[in-house]
Amino acid sequence: MKWRNIRAVLLQDLYLTKGSMEVIFDVFVFTSINILLFGFISRYLSQGGNKGFEAQSLLVAVIFWEVIRITQYSTSVSSMWNVWSHNLSNMFIAPIRVGEYFCAHVMTAVIKSLFIFVNALIIARYVFHVSVLRLGAFPVLFSYINMVIFSVAIGVVLIGLVFQYGTQIQVLTWATIYAIEPLCAVFFPVGVLPAVIQPVAYLFPVTYFFEWLRALQAGASYEVHKIILATALNLVYLLAGCYIFSRQLAAAKRSGQIVRNDL
Amino acid sequence: MSETVLEVTGLTKRFGKFVAVNNIDFSIARGEIVGLLGPNGAGKSSTIQMLLGLLTPSDGQIRFFNKDFNKHRLEVLQRINYLSAFNTLQEMISVRENLHVFAVAYNVKKSKHKIDELLDFFGVLHLKNERYQHISAGQRTRVNLAKAFLNDPELVLMDEPTASLDPDIVDKVLSMIEQFRRERQLSILYTSHNLHEVERICDRVIFMSHGKIVKEAVPKDLPSLHNLFLQIARETSEE
Numbered sequence: 001m002k003w004r005n006i007r008a009v010l011l012q013d014l015y016l017t018k019g020s021m022e023v024i025f026d027v028f029v030f031t032s033i034n035i036l037l038f039g040f041i042s043r044y045l046s047q048g049g050n051k052g053f054e055a056q057s058l059l060v061a062v063i064f065w066e067v068i069r070i071t072q073y074s075t076s077v078s079s080m081w082n083v084w085s086h087n088l089s090n091m092f093i094a095p096i097r098v099g100e101y102f103c104a105h106v107m108t109a110v111i112k113s114l115f116i117f118v119n120a121l122i123i124a125r126y127v128f129h130v131s132v133l134r135l136g137a138f139p140v141l142f143s144y145i146n147m148v149i150f151s152v153a154i155g156v157v158l159i160g161l162v163f164q165y166g167t168q169i170q171v172l173t174w175a176t177i178y179a180i181e182p183l184c185a186v187f188f189p190v191g192v193l194p195a196v197i198q199p200v201a202y203l204f205p206v207t208y209f210f211e212w213l214r215a216l217q218a219g220a221s222y223e224v225h226k227i228i229l230a231t232a233l234n235l236v237y238l239l240a241g242c243y244i245f246s247r248q249l250a251a252a253k254r255s256g257q258i259v260r261n262d263l
Numbered sequence: 264m265s266e267t268v269l270e271v272t273g274l275t276k277r278f279g280k281f282v283a284v285n286n287i288d289f290s291i292a293r294g295e296i297v298g299l300l301g302p303n304g305a306g307k308s309s310t311i312q313m314l315l316g317l318l319t320p321s322d323g324q325i326r327f328f329n330k331d332f333n334k335h336r337l338e339v340l341q342r343i344n345y346l347s348a349f350n351t352l353q354e355m356i357s358v359r360e361n362l363h364v365f366a367v368a369y370n371v372k373k374s375k376h377k378i379d380e381l382l383d384f385f386g387v388l389h390l391k392n393e394r395y396q397h398i399s400a401g402q403r404t405r406v407n408l409a410k411a412f413l414n415d416p417e418l419v420l421m422d423e424p425t426a427s428l429d430p431d432i433v434d435k436v437l438s439m440i441e442q443f444r445r446e447r448q449l450s451i452l453y454t455s456h457n458l459h460e461v462e463r464i465c466d467r468v469i470f471m472s473h474g475k476i477v478k479e480a481v482p483k484d485l486p487s488l489h490n491l492f493l494q495i496a497r498e499t500s501e502e
């Protein structure tokens with residue numbers, strides 16, 4: 001990996017973020033609106049004698065959910081901007097490794113997610129008087145890191161699908177995550193899901209982190225071994241994601257789909 | 264004998280049962296402009312895409328500068344470049360920003376100066392700060408030319424660079440390529456389905472039809488080959 005090559009792609013991402021209203025809205029504006037929306041919902045729910053932590057947990061949940069959404073979106077859609085501009089071939093015939101190209105997109109995704117995460121923490125703290133950090137710096141940071149890892153794993157496979165099968169399925173690169181959302185127990189405990197679906201929820205590493213964060217807010221304990229298991233599962237997801245992507249890319253170069261997308 | 268910059272042997276691309284490029288051999292010498300001429304569907308683009316590593320060949324060997332492309336991919340890519348009417352630059356950012364990205368990727372020294380110099384040469388320096396999205400097709404082609412020459416390539420692969428341009432602009436673009444080439448030892452592989460274009464700028468022409476090389480010629484022999492070319496084109500369009 002060469003820093004110069006990564007820098008070239010980072011630079012493109014920076015120019016793109018700076019120059020396009022779409023990116024600014026998708027990433028920054030909609031996220032802030034979502035945080036505000038859930039802040040008001042939780043404020044409403046905590047009125048009239050409801051237990052405060054359950055209402056507040058919605059706000060905490062949406063903050064971490066936005067981290068997942070934005071990281072995955074940015075990992076996948078950064079390449080879509082090149083596809084839409086018919087510029088992907090130019091990028092891939094420059095002396096840059098595919099690994100460097102994606103490393104840059106992941107870095108951009110992390111920077112964006114960090115930005116919206118901090119922004120969300122500030123909104124929660126000063127608009128809704130909910131301090132997320134009181135749950136503990138370690139759980140918050142460790143959960144954040146795991147949300148990012150999960151989103152990158154999903155993100156590379158989704159863009160790989162477009163490389164392999166074409167832009168007619170491009171909607172998957174920004175919509176799939178909404179199908180995963182109910183299964184990851186973001187806003188409610190896994191126990192709320194129908195019994196047959198509950199084992200599926202535990203296939204997603206981030207489920208454990210949302211459960212952990214809720215347990216912390218309720219003042220309950222959460223088993224350490226589950227956190228370790230979830231982290232290990234997450235790393236397996238990341239490795240599997242990268243492997244699947246490399247197979248998808250090879251298939252796309254054999255079938256010619258990757259150039260067809262770009263014409 | 265002059266140095267070979269590209270040597271292709273037995274290059275083949277199959278899409279399922281369909282053979283798009285069928286066991287072709289050719290080479291390009293340093294400083295030579297070779298035309299790859301053929302009707303739509305002849306396999307020209309597939310050939311170029313394999314040469315760029317965008318499409319995996321089913322069979323055959325590609326050697327640039329006497330080096331196996333598979334084994335020296337990045338080193339080769341640093342020394343070649345690509346231009347096509349079908350590939351444009353990033354629409355949402357400016358001309359200068361686009362070229363800056365590639366200048367970093369190609370490790371161009373004194374990139375600011377180089378970018379200005381190339382934009383000036385192709386007559387589009389005044390568009391430097393325009394969004395790529397907002398410039399015309401002809402202007403895009405010139406900006407793309409600047410991109411294609413940014414790394415001082417020894418060989419440029421051009422896939423129908425003038426497609427979708429008005430005839431008078433095509434003429435201008437060809438003149439620019441000719442002039443640019445006169446000033447340095449540059450090799451070009453130039454695909455087209457337009458006989459006159461190829462006749463004008465190429466030192467040698469390879470005819471392709473149905474994935475195969477059917478004829479090689481030099482421009483002075485081309486008039487006698489007009490009929491052959493028309494016949495190939497007619498056969499193809501009748502299918």
Ligand SMILES: Nc1ncnc2c1ncn2[C@@H]1O[C@H](COP(=O)(O)OP(=O)(O)O)[C@@H](O)[C@H]1O
Nearest residue numbers: 255256257278283302303304305306307308309
């Ligand atoms: N990815 C692909 N999958 C299947 N067939 C393809 C693909 N790409 C090109 N072809 C077919 O291969 C033939 C050669 O295409 P191409 O190389 O684009 O020709 P040219 O550039 O000479 O017009 C055409 O018949 C085309 O339809």
Ligand SMILES: [Mg+2]
Nearest residue numbers: 307308309423
């Ligand atoms: Mg073509």
